[in-house]
C-alpha cells in the first residue's frame with residue numbers, strides 16, 4: 001500500500017509538476033467520481049488554457065516592446081490621427097483622451113511623448129502639477145474619465161451554482177434514480193402512502209448531503225475571495241496636494257505622482273518624472289528576463305513590472321483595464337489553489353478503500369441476487385416475475401450503491417481542505433496571510449527557521465541612541481538639548497552633518513495635516529532624519545540647499561547610499577555617503593575635526609574608531625557611518641567615488657527587541673525547531689541581539705557573510721549544523737544557506753525575508769515568509785505566507801497551526817476509517833444475512 005501511494009500519490013508542496021498532478025488524477029480513475037473528488041483541486045485543463053492565453057499575450061507584448069518596435073510605431077502613427085477628444089473629456093478641461101494617453105506608455109515611442117512636450121507637457125494635459133500631485137477633490141472626476149485601477153473580474157458564483165455542482169455526484173445520481181424508481185414501483189405495489197416511504201427517505205438523505213456540501217463549498221469560495229482581495233491590495237506612495245502619502249493601489253488615478261523604490265510593483269502604466277539608477281524587471285509582462293534601465297531616453301513604465309533597483313517618481317497615464325497588465329490579470333484572476341501533498345495522499349487512501357468498497361458492493365449484490373434466485377428456484381417460481389420482485393432487485397442494487405457511498409471516504413481529502421482553510425482563517429486573525437494552502441501543512445513539519453533580525457526580532461522603531469563625532473561619543477535622548485550636543489563642534493561641522501543627513505536620504509519629512517513633522521521612509525532613515533530634526537535641522541531648507549546631481553539609492557548588496565550634489569556659487573561638487581560602518585570606514589582616509597577641518601586618518605585613529613563601532617555594536621546598536629568628499633568636478637566619473645572620503649560621524653541606532661521574542665524562540669527550541677539568524681547587520685550587533693533573544697548559545701557559531709561565501713562544500717557541511725548567526729550577509733548568502741540546509745541536511749526550512757533580493761531565498765525555502773510591513777512587493781510575491789505584523793511570534797504561531805492541522809487530520813482519518821470499515825462490515829454482513 002505504501003508503495004502504491006508513493007508511486008502514484010506524491011506531489012511537491014511547492015509548485016507541483018504538471019506530470020505529478022496528472023498522475024494522481026488518473027490513478028483515481030477506477031472509483032472516480034470526478035465532480036466530488038476533484039472539486040477542491042486545481043483544474044488542470046482550465047489552467048493550461050489560461051496559461052496558453054497568457055503566453056500568447058506575453059509574446060505579443062514582447063514583440064511590441066522588443067522586436068518589432070518600428071512596425072508598431074508605424075501602426076500607432078497611423079492610428080494617432082484618429083484620436084479625437086470626446087466631448088465629455090473636453091468639458092472637464094483635460095487635454096487628452098484616455099485611449100490616446102494609454103497608448104502612449106504602451107507604444108514606448110519617445111517621439112510621440114515629445115510631441116506632447118514630454119512628461120511636463122503631459123502633466124499639463126491631465127491638469128496636474130508634477131510637484132504637488134492631484135487634488136483630492138477631482139479624484140472621482142479622473143476615475144470617471146480615465147477609469148478605475150481595477151481589473152475585470154469574473155462575476156461571483158451564486159449559491160445555487162454550488163448546489164448544482166453538488167448534485168453532479170455520480171453516486172448520488174444513481175441513488176436518486178433508484179429513489180424515483182422505488183417510489184414509482186412502491187406505490188404501484190404497496191399503494192399510497194406506504195409504498196413511497198423508502199424512496200422518500202433516500203431523497204431526503206440526498207438533499208441533506210447536497211445542501212451540506214454546497215454550503216461548505218460556498219463558504220470556502222467566499223473565504224478564498226476575501227483572501228485574494230487582501231493579497232492584491234497593495235499600498236503605494238503618492239504625492240497628492242503637495243504631500244507624500246500612502247494610498248491603496250485601487251485608489252490610484254491617472255495624473256497621480258507615484259514614488260517608486262526598489263522592490264515595488266509598478267502599480268499602473270506611467271512616464272518617468274525623475275529617477276536614480278532605476279531599472280525594472282519586465283519579465284512578468286514580456287518574458288524578457290534582462291532588467292531594463294529606465295531613464296529620460298526610455299521613460300516608460302508598465303504596470304505589473306517590478307523595480308529591480310534604484311528609485312524614482314512617475315506620472316500615471318493609464319490604469320486598470322487600459323494597461324496590458326489588466327488584460328493579463330484577467331487570465332490570472334481565477335482563484336485556483338494547488339492541491340497539497342496531504343490531500344493527494346489521502347486521495348490515494350480513499351482510492352484504495354474505494355476499490356475495496358467496490359469489490360464488497362459487487363459481492364454483496366451477487367450474494368443477495370444468488371439468495372433471491374435460490375429462494376425463487378426453491379418455490380419453482382423462477383419463470384414468474386412480479387413487480388415486487390423488480391422492487392426487490394432494485395433494493396439490492398441500492399444497497400450495493402449505499403455500500404459504495406458508505407465505504408468510499410470521499411470526504412477524506414476534503415477534510416484537509418477544510419482544516420487547512422480553518423487554520424488559514426485563524427492565522428489571518430493572528431496576522432499571518434497564507435498565500436498557498438500547502439504552506440500551512442508544510443509549516444507543521446518545519447525543523448529550521450532562518451529569520452531576519454530587523455523588524456522580525458526587533459521592533460523596527462529605530463532611534464539614534466549614540467553618536468561619535470569629532471572624537472567624542474555622545475548619548476542622545478529624545479529630549480536632548482541641541483546646544484549641548486553641539487557644544488563640542490563648530491557651526492561648520494553642524495552644517496555638514498545636517499547636509500549629509502537631509503540630502504543623502506531616500507526618505508522625506510512632510511508636514512502632516514496637524515502641522516507635525518511626518519517622516520515617510522525606512523526605519524533606519526527615519527531614525528537619522530529624526531536625529532537631524534533634534535539637531536535643529538529643517539528638511540526642506542537643507543534638502544534644497546544645493547542641487548542633487550546624482551543619487552545611488554540603498555540596496556542590501558552594497559549596504560550603502562550615496563548622493564552627489566553641486567554646491568552653490570560654483571563651489572564644486574560634494575559626494576555624501578552613508579552606510580554599514582565597516583564598509584564606509586574603509587572608504588575614508590580623513591576625518592572631520594571639531595573646527596570643521598579634514599585631517600588624515602592615522603592607523604591609531606582608525607583603530608580607535610573601529611573600537612567605537614564595536615562598542616556601539618556590542619550594545620546591540622545598529623551602526624552607520626556618515627562621510628563626504630569634496631570634488632572640483634565630476635567629469636568622466638560615471639559612478640560615485642568610492643575612496644578618499646572624510647568621515648563625519650558614526651551613529652549608533654537603537655532598535656529594541658520585541659518583548660515576546662524570547663519566549664517565542666524558546667517555544668521553537670522546545671518544539672525541536674532550530675532558529676538561525678541571518679542579518680545584514682554588523683557581526684557584533686547581530687551577536688548581541690541573538691544572545692538576548694536566546695538564539696545564540698555558548699556553543700553556537702557566528703559567521704560573516706563574506707567568510708561563508710568562500711567556504712568549500714566540505715567546510716560548509718561541518719559548520720552549518722552549529723551555525724546560529726550569519727552577519728553582514730548578502731541576499732545570495734541567505735539563498736546559499738537555504739539550499740545547503742535543504743539539499744545536504746534534508747531539513748524542512750522556513751525563511752523570512754523583506755528585501756527584493758530575498759526573493760530567490762524565499763522561493764527556494766520550503767516555506768517563504770515575507771514581512772508585511774517592511775517587506776517589498778517582490779518579496780511578498782515569492783512568499784507562501786505574509787507575516788502582516790513582521791513579528792517572529794507570528795511565525796511561531798504559523799508553525800503551531802501547521803502542527804495542529806496535522807494532528808487534527810490524523811484524528812479525522814482515524815475516525816473516518818473506523819467508521820468506514822465498521823459501516824462496510826455491518827452493511828455487508830447484515831445484507832448477506834437478512835437480505
Ligand SMILES: Nc1ncnc2c1ncn2[C@@H]1O[C@H](COP(=O)(O)OP(=O)(O)OP(=O)(O)O)[C@@H](O)[C@H]1O
Pocket residue numbers: 452453454455522524525554555556557559560561578579580581622623624678679680681682729730755
Ligand atoms: N537607508 C540606508 N542607507 C544607508 N545604509 C543603510 C540604510 N539602511 C541600512 N543601512 C546599512 O545597511 C545594513 C543592513 O543592510 P541589509 O538591508 O542587508 O540588512 P537589513 O535587512 O536591514 O537587516 P536584517 O537582515 O536584519 O533584516 C545596516 O546595518 C546599515 O548599516
Ligand SMILES: [Ca+2]
Pocket residue numbers: 452680753754755
Ligand atoms: Ca533583511
